[in-house]
Amino acid sequence: MDEQAPDMVCTNCGAPIPGRFCSECGQKRYSAEHLSLTRFLTDLLREFSSLDGRIFRTIGPLLLRPGSLTLAYINGKQKRFIKPISLFLLFNLFFFLVGYRMGLLNWSITYANGEDGLRMLEQRAAERGADPQLFVGQMDSVFKEYQRSMFFGVIPAFAVGLHLILFFRRRYFVEHLIYSIHYHAAYLLLLPVILFGLLSLLGLVDSMTGWRTTNWVGRDPGIVFFAVGLMAGYHIIALRTVHQFRWRTAAGLSVVISLMSAYLMIPFAREVLFWIVWYTA
Secondary structure, three states, X not given: OOOOOHHHEOOOOOOEOOXXXXXXXXXXXXXXXXXXXXXXXXXXXXXXXXXXXXXHHHHHHHHHOOOHHHHHHHOOOOOOOOOHHHHHHHHHHHHHHOXXXXXXXXXXXXXXXXXXXXXXXXXXXXXXXXXXXXXXXXXXXXXXXXXXXXXXXXXXXXXXXXXXXXXXXXXXXXXXXXXXXXXHHHHHHHHHHHHHHHHHHHHHHHHHHOOOHHHHHOOOOHHHHXXXXXXHHHHHHHHHHHHOOOHHHHHHHHHHHHHHHHHHHHHHHHHHHHHHHHHHO
């Protein structure tokens, strides 16, 4: 049998490639002209245009029609949107570049476990013969590094909780996981953006009236109430879209789910991060 021409064989997997794409691995037919600058720039522009289009097609439903992106994914309409994990990574990066610098979910290790945690750290410093203040500072740096990845644990934990709360719906766990990813992606984008806008507006009102509303809304517990309210509003619409609940049922479930979410993001995550640092650092 005659050997096939090089351009008729997939350079990635070695399978015959009679068309433009390999039927085995999906890679586009490759040739030396792909290394030309013109071809490189053309492919780059095409990839950017495709990604840019998918970003806008994804962000719209995610933020303006909560639950619709999850429902589309569950129903198999996935190609035109950014994959859930890629979407989360994008907004997680945004949050820790913007929201984290605003002080959102930005804790110190001493705040995470209170006075008991501080005493434990000082005792360990004494056992190691280290300066307590310097040792606590080092542990705090490790804590903040772990904190940037906290949502990788919060998201599956939330999905487990949602699966238990909505057990009567008899849905696959992955459906709840996709819901969790989309919800947290939206949360990571909406919380800093809406909070910044609200604080800017309240700051203007305070300057004209002499009130101090920004001092309450921009700190605990005001910011916690704001975040829970934002979560509840999202879940009411998303639950109706994904699970077809009536308004009253969706509203009741949204309160339970929002409180669970707040618990996982704040006291639970802080406690878990503290013990991770304690046993690993």
